[in-house]
Amino acid sequence: xxxxxxxxxxxxxxxxxxxxxxxxxxxxxxxxxxxxxxxxxxxxxxxxxxxxxxxxxxxxxxxxxxxxxxxxxxxxxxxxxxxxxxxxxxxxxxxxxxxxxxxxxxxxxxxxxxxxxxxxxxxxxxxxxxxxxxxxxxxxxxxxxxxxxxxxxxxxxxxxxxxxxxxxxxxxxxxxxxxxxxxxxxxxxxxxxxxxxxxxxxxxxxxxxxxxxxxxxxxxxxxxxxxxxxxxxxxxxxxxxxxxxxxxxxxxxxxxxxxxxxxxxxxxxxxxxxxxxxxxxxxxxxxxxxxxxxxxxxxxxxxxxxxxxxxxxxxxxxxxxxxxxxxxxx
Ligand code: PBG
Numbered sequence: 001x002x003x004x005x006x007x008x009x010x011x012x013x014x015x016x017x018x019x020x021x022x023x024x025x026x027x028x029x030x031x032x033x034x035x036x037x038x039x040x041x042x043x044x045x046x047x048x049x050x051x052x053x054x055x056x057x058x059x060x061x062x063x064x065x066x067x068x069x070x071x072x073x074x075x076x077x078x079x080x081x082x083x084x085x086x087x088x089x090x091x092x093x094x095x096x097x098x099x100x101x102x103x104x105x106x107x108x109x110x111x112x113x114x115x116x117x118x119x120x121x122x123x124x125x126x127x128x129x130x131x132x133x134x135x136x137x138x139x140x141x142x143x144x145x146x147x148x149x150x151x152x153x154x155x156x157x158x159x160x161x162x163x164x165x166x167x168x169x170x171x172x173x174x175x176x177x178x179x180x181x182x183x184x185x186x187x188x189x190x191x192x193x194x195x196x197x198x199x200x201x202x203x204x205x206x207x208x209x210x211x212x213x214x215x216x217x218x219x220x221x222x223x224x225x226x227x228x229x230x231x232x233x234x235x236x237x238x239x240x241x242x243x244x245x246x247x248x249x250x251x252x253x254x255x256x257x258x259x260x261x262x263x264x265x266x267x268x269x270x271x272x273x274x275x276x277x278x279x280x281x282x283x284x285x286x287x288x289x290x291x292x293x294x295x296x297x298x299x300x301x302x303x304x305x306x307x308x309x310x311x312x313x314x315x316x317x318x319x320x321x322x323x324x325x326x327x328x329x330x
Contacts, residue, residue: 023310025302025328027071030321031117031275035208036060036103037080048204049280050287052319054080060103061110070325074115076164076317077103080209081124089133090125093151101158108159117191118155120148120176121167129206129213131167131226137218139226145172149179156185162249166193168226177247191275192248195236195262198227201255201281208280236262237269244272250315255279257304260311267312276313278305283319298327 010020035054037044042056055063064075079099085092092098100118107116121131122144128134132144144167152163163180165172173192180188206212213221228235240251251270253263254277267274282304290297301320308316318324 023306025306025309025324027073027325027328029309029313029315030072030325031074031076031315031317032067032072032321033076033078033317033319034060034063034103035078035080036099038082038099046204046208048207048284049319050284050291052208052283054208057102057106061106064107064111064114067322068111068114070322070329072321072325073113074117074315075107076117076119077107078119078209079103079124080211083127083210086125086127088127090122090147090151093122093125093147094154096154096157098154101154104155104158104160115161116159117162117164118160120151120155120163120165122147123167123211124209126211127214128216128219129211130220131223132169134219137220139169139220141169142171145169145175148172149175152176152188152190153179153183153185156180156183156188160188162189162191164191164193164252166196168193168196168223168228171246173243173246173248189249190247191250191252192243193254193277194240194243194248194251195259195266196227196252196254197230197259198222198224199230199255199258199279199281201258201279204280204284230258233262233265237265240266240270244270248272250275252277252317253313255282256308256313256316257282260307263308263311263313273314274312275315275317276308276311278308278316278318278320280319286320298323302327 011017037054037056039056040058043059044054046052104116107114123131130139132139155163243251250273252275253259256276256278263276286300289295305324
């Protein structure tokens with residue numbers, strides 16, 4: 001008799017489909033990226049990221065209270081630094097009264113149980129728009145790592161729960177972990193951007209922070225000497241293994257949708273929590289197609305975020321976090 005098994009029985013109606021559903025999104029899965037600027041009452045829309053804003057500290061406070069109401073309890077903070085504070089060494093990054101350090105305090109004051117993660121990399125502070133220090137046309141690894149470790153301690157001092165190094169220097173997780181331990185920040189975690197690819201999907205983010213590499217003689221025009229080559233898979237395992245050995249608490253794959261093979265492989269290989277960053281370009285593509293009326297915004301958004309979780313992400317940094325959670329509630 002044919003067929004004994006009819007898979008369509010389990011798709012008969014929405015109730016049965018939801019009964020057998022394997023992947024369920026929850027507000028707990030999301031990390032909300034936030035862009036912070038100086039000033040008062042500033043809410044600037046990022047032109048390549050429709051409906052996403054840079055916020056001054058007063059509005060940041062309102063924003064995190066609103067996030068908490070939606071049960072979104074983890075944020076990842078980025079700052080836009082004014083040009084006059086930028087230099088090659090990212091000196092401003094370790095200013096105890098810098099914008100990042102103040103932002104952490106504002107968030108912790110407004111919502112004490114908000115988990116605050118801070119971006120650790122020099123690019124927003126670099127006059128060259130690079131994640132590390134430039135010397136003779138090259139990004140110098142070890143000097144950069146030492147500054148990232150100082151920066152991490154400064155963020156921990158301000159109250160960050162996790163530092164999130166996004167720079168891809170070699171050995172920086174160990175350098176940061178040791179510095180945190182030495183300074184007594186034993187409970188400050190590290191979310192390592194372990195498999196971060198040199199991707200063309202970061203363009204809108206660089207608009208948001210005005211942090212794109214500048215054009216100039218002896219300035220590398222891209223980040224390919226430190227971020228990973230997207231032709232590679234095995235290398236992502238090696239990078240992740242090293243970060244775990246050096247003390248990473250959470251590892252990340254970035255970008256998201258074009259790298260789900262890597263996400264699944266990392267999830268299957270390691271036993272630490274895996275984060276995925278659904279990056280600015282992924283956000284922008286959905287927004288643009290929806291604006292043209294070519295795609296159903298909410299449907300594509302939910303499908304892609306769910307696919308990221310299904311691939312193995314325990315948590316997702318996403319500019320869609322609020323939109324998704326509002327839809328889950330409705
Ligand atoms: C830089 C950094 C980037 C992103 C997060 N941290 C951009 C880059 O590497 O040039 C990208 C995030 C996004 O595109 O949403 N350290």
